[in-house]
Amino acid sequence: MSELAADGIPVAVSLRVLKLSRQSYYRWRHQQVTKAEVVEAYRSNALLDAHLDDPEYGYRFLVGEAAEAGEQMCERTAWRICRDNQWWSVFGKKRAKNGKRPGPPVHDDLVQRDFTADDANELWLTDITEHWTDEGKLYLCAIKDVFSGRIVGYSISDRMKARLAV
Numbered sequence: 001m002s003e004l005a006a007d008g009i010p011v012a013v014s015l016r017v018l019k020l021s022r023q024s025y026y027r028w029r030h031q032q033v034t035k036a037e038v039v040e041a042y043r044s045n046a047l048l049d050a051h052l053d054d055p056e057y058g059y060r061f062l063v064g065e066a067a068e069a070g071e072q073m074c075e076r077t078a079w080r081i082c083r084d085n086q087w088w089s090v091f092g093k094k095r096a097k098n099g100k101r102p103g104p105p106v107h108d109d110l111v112q113r114d115f116t117a118d119d120a121n122e123l124w125l126t127d128i129t130e131h132w133t134d135e136g137k138l139y140l141c142a143i144k145d146v147f148s149g150r151i152v153g154y155s156i157s158d159r160m161k162a163r164l165a166v
Contacts, residue, residue: 001025044081046071051087058089117147124152126165141165 004014015022043066050057050065057065059082063075082088117123123146131138141164143153157164 001029040081043071043073043077044085047078047081047087048085051082055090059087062087115146117145120145120147121152122147128160128164130160139164 001011001014005011011025012022015025046066046069047059047062049069050062053065054061059078060075062082063073063078066073066078111123115123115125124143125146126141126143128139128141131140136158139157139160141155141157142151143165144150145152155164
């Protein structure tokens with residue numbers, strides 16, 4: 001903004017073009033770094049020091065270390081600062097699999113992973129894609145002839161049902 005003003009463009013015009021309010025611009029110009037940003041910087045420094053001392057600690061232990069250094073904060077604040085700066089514990093957590101195991105195949109594999117055909121209409125492949133529209137999701141199912149590589153049919157629906165492919 002100051003560069004535009006130095007070029008002779010009035011500040012009010014620049015702010016109007018950029019759709020910014022004059023009040024917030026001059027408040028920011030008067031105090032560019034807020035008190036909350038300064039407090040967060042001190043907290044980040046305390047957490048970083050604690051993390052570098054003991055990289056195996058997670059954010060919960062880092063809160064205690066930062067408190068001993070004089071920076072009090074809740075665990076949620078420490079978690080947010082650590083997440084934003086990607087300060088993770090060296091010991092990762094094992095991810096749960098939610099008890100989901102793949103079941104048996106629904107149908108036999110008639111193609112046997114051989115996607116070639118010697119004549120037209122011998123082997124068709126299908127795929128369903130999801131497209132976002134202003135009115136919601138739209139599903140497109142295209143059927144492709146492997147021999148010619150052409151789309152031989154398609155269907156569109158707002159619900160992914162078996163009849164879409166049939």
